[in-house]
Amino acid sequence: MFRNRSTIKTIASIIIVLLLLFPSFGEREQHTVHGEKKKSLESEVNIKELETSIIDIINWKKSQNEPYANILFTNDFLENAGDSSTDWYVLGLGRAGLEDDFASYLAVIKDTVEKRYQTDEKLSTSKATEWHRISLAILSAGGDPTNVGTDDNGDVIDLIADGTYNRGDTTRALGSQGINGWIWGLITLDSLRYNVPDNAVETRNSMIEEILRAQLEDGGFSLNTHEKDSNVDLTAMAIQALAPYYNSEETYTYEQISTDKKVTKKVRDVVDEALQLLSELQLDDGDYELTGLSNVESTAQVTVALTALGIDPLQDERFIKNGNTLLDAVLRYQMPDGGFIHSGTLDEENDYADPNESNSMASEQVLYTFISLYRLYDEKRVLYDFRKEMSDEVVQKVNDASEAIEQLPDKTTSANEDQVEKAFQLYEDVPISERSYVYNYSNLADAMETLKIDNSSEYLAEHIGENDKGNGNNIALFTKTDSASSDEAFTKEDKVKVDELLAEKVSTEFYVEVVTFLDKLYHEDTEQIYKKTIPKLEEKKKEIEEIEEDLEQLNQKILDDLYPFNDISTEDKEVVDEVIERYETLTSYDQEKIQGYEDVEKAAIQINNLTRAKYIAVSIIIIVVGAGVLLVIRYRKRKQETRHQKMLDYED
Amino acid sequence: MRKDILIVAFIALLIAVVISGTKIQSVEEYYLTHIDDITEDSETVFISIDARAALDNWDDLESELQSEKYVPKDGMILEETEYVLRPKDTVFDILQRTTRHHQIHMEYQGANENIYNSVYIQGINQLYEFSAGPLSGWMYAVNGEFPDHGVGKYTLEDGDVIEFKYTTDLGRDVQDN
Structure with missing residues (x-):
């Protein structure tokens, strides 16, 4: 799909020739954001092909829906809203700004979160990443994760507070699942550059430090801090989390867990070490492997990590091996149906992934990887930054600073002092919360250090907080219309569907539909005549919820009362009959949700048999008694007859 | 006399049946309720x-x-x-x-x-x-x-x-x- 390296080189040289001939040719490319100087026709072409690949993945995923629908977020798909199988696709479509039924996702996830918050463990006892994934998906759908319905006390559910800075408050600490919790917690906290309140359990710096502490001796990261070798995926994710602080001059002094040694480092030092390791670990074909197996996800995560730092993976020599780029490697996993496979060889460790069949996890990771790359070339915010795109004025400031830094000579001498100071001035003009987008800042920092110029730039961690709440912003990458705000009003066709729905037998099958229609009806724009439908639908929703509760009870009852099977006796008849009766009233869709129903049937047969056996035993006993009585009577009769006979004989 | 012997035999048989269990099942029923029983086979x-x-x-x-x-x-x-x-x-x-x-x-x-x-x-x-x-x-x-x-x-x-x-x-x- 994508041109190989040699054609890229050919085109690059053609461009250079064109630039020499027509100096104005490259003008458009001169005004690029983020100092991405080499922005060239290549990426113009790549961007088109990236778009095609992105659309192909989504179309493949849609083809997995049965029956096929124009949208991905069908009712069936949304039934798993809040699970990893669904949420990452919501992120993909949202960050590409593609159209889909985001309003329904938001309606269903709100309902799901509210329900899960009613349990003790809320979203999960120990996995903070549940909060993170769901928050990012809500932002991607254009929603606000700080305001997701209400809990039992009527308090607004704030997934950002509960899932990041206050995570250790009522639930277990962010790190209880390991470094994953810190990494995704920080990514989520920075997704809208949320402010951290003064009385919070964690601060940005405490979270950053937890990640830094977990760095291994080889420079990378792993789930296990006592492991010798780093894990590519986690190293890449750690870089993604630390990227917003790459330009910070703040130093951190901490005890590194793997070595027990006290070290003092900047985030930039740690990220550079991790990048160095990733560069070394890249294979000759541009790919990466995890526990010895080349796979698309590792390579995808490295690509996302580079885009988070504004590094173009197609240009940076550290990540090109024998002319093979990360993109070349990822595309080797592409299937004709548009999806991606996990690995080319059967993974003994993960045999869920067929080497010949597109795989959901592989495809979702490639999807957002391509989007992150597209956003880099299209000069948009990085993948996990959900703030509004920068204003033209801010873009100009970022560009000015980046260009001034680009102009600095490779080796600065005191002769360049003015130039360096001017560049620093321009950098300082960039708002603090946008400084991470001056991707080449580290060159400036190096020059200032060489020239012993005081670098007084503000520490980023304490200054990048911007928002307390708000919706995620997702502009359409490929078309001109914004799509994530696709809440539509309730229509005539919807009314017809709702009437059909109300006529249906109560079943959990229709829950998602009911929830999404209700959400539409609550919408302010909805016409008044339709509002009358609300109480009916609310009633339906309640009925379905009762069925849901019933299912749970029934499952529990079966589990509690019908095991162990050998102890089943006729005394259990009442329970079994009740279970069967309740089961019979369910729709077949709900009947499938009853676990171990075969055991109920088995128990019913057992009880029947036992009852029958009892009857048989009783009748036999009656017969035996009857026969015995008969025997006795006959015996007596005979005895009497004999006596009678004897008497007659005697008289004779 | 012969009748009595028959009745006694009959009673003995029925008692034997009760003692050995009166659970009489169809083949399917037997299969279903004994599916988890461990036998030699x-x-x-x-x-x-x-x-x-x-x-x-x-x-x-x-x-x-x-x-x-x-x-x-x-x-x-x-x-x-x-x-x-x-x-x-x-x-x-x-x-x-x-x-x-x-x-x-x-x-x-x-x-x-x-x-x-x-x-x-x-x-x-x-x-x-x-x-x-x-x-x-x-x-x-x-x-x-x-x-x-x-x-x-x-x-x-x-x-x-x-x-x-x-x-x-x-x-x-x-x-x-």
Whole structure:
């Protein structure tokens, strides 16, 4: 799909020739954001092909829906809203700004979160990443994760507070699942550059430090801090989390867990070490492997990590091996149906992934990887930054600073002092919360250090907080219309569907539909005549919820009362009959949700048999008694007859 | 006289029937209610559920779980138990049957709910992944090997020995290698 390296080189040289001939040719490319100087026709072409690949993945995923629908977020798909199988696709479509039924996702996830918050463990006892994934998906759908319905006390559910800075408050600490919790917690906290309140359990710096502490001796990261070798995926994710602080001059002094040694480092030092390791670990074909197996996800995560730092993976020599780029490697996993496979060889460790069949996890990771790359070339915010795109004025400031830094000579001498100071001035003009987008800042920092110029730039961690709440912003990458705000009003066709729905037998099958229609009806724009439908639908929703509760009870009852099977006796008849009766009233869709129903049937047969056996035993006993009585009577009769006979004989 | 002998024989027969049991079943009924009975001809597998690693890492365990109720004194939630193997049974089928029959809590994520496209065991006897530190969770071995296949995809054979083991160190504490 994508041109190989040699054609890229050919085109690059053609461009250079064109630039020499027509100096104005490259003008458009001169005004690029983020100092991405080499922005060239290549990426113009790549961007088109990236778009095609992105659309192909989504179309493949849609083809997995049965029956096929124009949208991905069908009712069936949304039934798993809040699970990893669904949420990452919501992120993909949202960050590409593609159209889909985001309003329904938001309606269903709100309902799901509210329900899960009613349990003790809320979203999960120990996995903070549940909060993170769901928050990012809500932002991607254009929603606000700080305001997701209400809990039992009527308090607004704030997934950002509960899932990041206050995570250790009522639930277990962010790190209880390991470094994953810190990494995704920080990514989520920075997704809208949320402010951290003064009385919070964690601060940005405490979270950053937890990640830094977990760095291994080889420079990378792993789930296990006592492991010798780093894990590519986690190293890449750690870089993604630390990227917003790459330009910070703040130093951190901490005890590194793997070595027990006290070290003092900047985030930039740690990220550079991790990048160095990733560069070394890249294979000759541009790919990466995890526990010895080349796979698309590792390579995808490295690509996302580079885009988070504004590094173009197609240009940076550290990540090109024998002319093979990360993109070349990822595309080797592409299937004709548009999806991606996990690995080319059967993974003994993960045999869920067929080497010949597109795989959901592989495809979702490639999807957002391509989007992150597209956003880099299209000069948009990085993948996990959900703030509004920068204003033209801010873009100009970022560009000015980046260009001034680009102009600095490779080796600065005191002769360049003015130039360096001017560049620093321009950098300082960039708002603090946008400084991470001056991707080449580290060159400036190096020059200032060489020239012993005081670098007084503000520490980023304490200054990048911007928002307390708000919706995620997702502009359409490929078309001109914004799509994530696709809440539509309730229509005539919807009314017809709702009437059909109300006529249906109560079943959990229709829950998602009911929830999404209700959400539409609550919408302010909805016409008044339709509002009358609300109480009916609310009633339906309640009925379905009762069925849901019933299912749970029934499952529990079966589990509690019908095991162990050998102890089943006729005394259990009442329970079994009740279970069967309740089961019979369910729709077949709900009947499938009853676990171990075969055991109920088995128990019913057992009880029947036992009852029958009892009857048989009783009748036999009656017969035996009857026969015995008969025997006795006959015996007596005979005895009497004999006596009678004897008497007659005697008289004779 | 002869009639009496017949009646006595009849009574004796009926008493014999009552003593030997009056459960009379059709073939299907018999099959269904005896499907899990172990006979000489049955194919069987063995299953145990082992949380000994949690004993060794008691302090890492969530405080609510630091109880004999969740981690028995000897660490074994279920000693090796023999189960009848039905055709095409996977590790998950056996685990589900076992936990139901022994009324042991078990929670899993269905194949359609996760990215692995395979059933995923979240918790047994209230011990969940991460309940005893970031590297803890359930693993399983068949005949001493840790397959890492999804439990729902591992089809068993006669005589297989399944061990569910709670690890607190990504498997290193329960695996030999």
